[in-house]
Amino acid sequence: IAGITQAPTSQILAAGRRMTLRCTQDMRHNAMYWYRQDLGLGLRLIHYSNTAGTTGKGEVPDGYSVSRANTDDFPLTLASAVPSQTSVYFCASSDSAGAPDTQYFGPGTRLTVL
Amino acid sequence: GQNIDQPTEMTATEGAIVQINCTYQTSGFNGLFWYQQHAGEAPTFLSYNVLDGLEEKGRFSSFLSRSKGYSYLLLKELQMKDSASYLCAVTSDDYKLSFGAGTTVTVRA
Numbered sequence: 001i002a003g004i005t006q007a008p009t010s011q012i013l014a015a016g017r018r019m020t021l022r023c024t025q026d027m028r029h030n031a032m033y034w035y036r037q038d039l040g041l042g043l044r045l046i047h048y049s050n051t052a053g054t055t056g057k058g059e060v061p062d063g064y065s066v067s068r069a070n071t072d073d074f075p076l077t078l079a080s081a082v083p084s085q086t087s088v089y090f091c092a093s094s095d096s097a098g099a100p101d102t103q104y105f106g107p108g109t110r111l112t113v114l
Numbered sequence: 115g116q117n118i119d120q121p122t123e124m125t126a127t128e129g130a131i132v133q134i135n136c137t138y139q140t141s142g143f144n145g146l147f148w149y150q151q152h153a154g155e156a157p158t159f160l161s162y163n164v165l166d167g168l169e170e171k172g173r174f175s176s177f178l179s180r181s182k183g184y185s186y187l188l189l190k191e192l193q194m195k196d197s198a199s200y201l202c203a204v205t206s207d208d209y210k211l212s213f214g215a216g217t218t219v220t221v222r223a
Contacts, residue, residue: 045211100209
């Protein structure tokens with residue numbers, strides 16, 4: 001069982017370019033999340049999905065969009081990347097969104113926007 | 115919103131005990147998680163507390179006082195592999211996690 005996979009592992013991107021970070025889970029979890037992690041700030045929630053077909057905004061959603069077409073996949077898109085989006089991005093999933101369930105994290109994508 | 119505070123760094127000797135404190139202010143509370151994160155890796159679940167008291171799990175224990183908005187993670191018999199960041203996270207009414215900035219623990223021989 002792979003758990004959660006993310007791709008790419010790392011990416012260097014020119015400002016203004018569009019980029020999609022991929023996230024796939026094989027645990028049949030209902031809820032999925034995208035976080036960014038910056039030094040000194042901890043993990044901050046970007047977007048979430050409580051179940052397939054629904055999405056919601058987290059703490060720092062501006063400049064990002066997500067979709068949840070099925071249970072397994074939850075891609076994060078940067079429509080026009082800016083240097084302030086340089087960060088490590090983690091995807092996570094949990095069995096339920098309606099309870100304080102343990103979240104399981106993917107290995108992360110290190111993104112540098114120049 | 116949430117306000118979660120934990121120390122930035124701690125250093126301890128192999129075999130010793132270290133206590134990482136976490137204080138929080140939240141508009142609603144549905145439990146507190148501790149995660150461990152080794153450098154360059156994903157966070158992994160350590161513990162969950164929703165009721166006051168101590169939860170023990172091997173060398174790691176976690177304590178919660180809801181009335182004080184306070185938790186600690188206790189690491190006993192420290193090993194070199196325990197060098198990592200420890201993240202305190204609070205769940206509120208919407209069950210979303212709000213994380214502290216993390217405490218980096220360095221274990222020295």
